[in-house]
Amino acid sequence: MAADGEGAQMMIWLGALALYLLFRLWYDNWRGPMKPAEVEAFMTALTARAATDHESANNAELRDTIRSFLDNDDGREFVMLNLVKIAREAADPVTGAMTDGRVLLQRYSKPFIKALFARGGHPAYVARPAGGYVDAWGPGVPADPGWSIVGLMRYRSRRDMAALVLDPRFAAIHPYKIASTPLTFSFPTSPMLRLFVGPRLWVGLAIALGAALMQLTFSH
Known part of the structure; x- marks a missing residue:
């Protein structure tokens, strides 16, 4: 009986290890x-889309910025900082009916988040501004436009970002993003300091806790 119990406990921890390795295969x-x-x-594919795509794809300066970002790929994860102003109301790209801007944006963001998650990405932080600018200076700094959302999106790699940009599934829903967000700024960032626990740690701890609880169950 003791040998059977030890074997069961070994299987629990081997299963936990396998589960964590599967997580890392997906996440990294x-x-x-x-x-x-x-x-x-x-x-080449992005340029080919420029004739029919939105303003960003037709902006040569933005395409050069994207190319530089990909040319200097370090293979690591990155976080996209998004500042978004959502329209109070906008015309539905399909029906033309005036619709709440947040409703229109959700028609784009929900499928996008699912696709991002499938490629090891996820929202890292999303918040509403609690006030206007408290620090803003320098030549050419625009006035506060009234941002609606600040979002940080974690991407597994620059390759995954490129794949999402060209994903044909978004061709039909991208007009919802354009209609709902009259103003947006997005740029990639690389973490310098983190004071929060990332998924690599808390997922491992959660799996270990589950394995420990299962071990206690089998030992009684």
């Missing part, structure tokens, strides 16, 4: 930085 980038051929293929 194991393919390294983008290769030059991948970057070239992406830029």
Whole structure:
């Protein structure tokens, strides 16, 4: 009986280890930085879309910025900072009916978050501004436009971002994003200091806790 109990406990911890390894296989980038051929293929596809896509794809300066970001891929995760102003009301791109801007944005954001999650990404932080600018100076700094949302989106890699940009599933719903957000700023960031526990740690702790509770159950 003791041997059976020890075997069951061993299986519990081996299962927990396997589960955590599966999580890391999904969450981490194991393919390294983008290769030059991948970057070239992406830029060719992005340029081909410029004739029919929204303003960003037609902006040569933005395309150059994206290319530089991909050319300098370090293979690591990054966090996209998004400042978004949501329209109070906007015309539905399909029906033309005036619709709450948040409703229109959700028609884009919900499918996008699912696709982001499938590629190891997720929202890291989303908040509403609690007030106007308390610090803003320098030549050319615009007035506070009244931002609606501040969002930090974690991407597993720059390759995953590129794949999401070209995902054909978003062609039909991207007009909802354009209609609902008259003003937005987005740029990638690399973490310098973290004072919060990331998923690599808390998922591991949660799995270990579950395994420990199962072990206690089998031992009684």
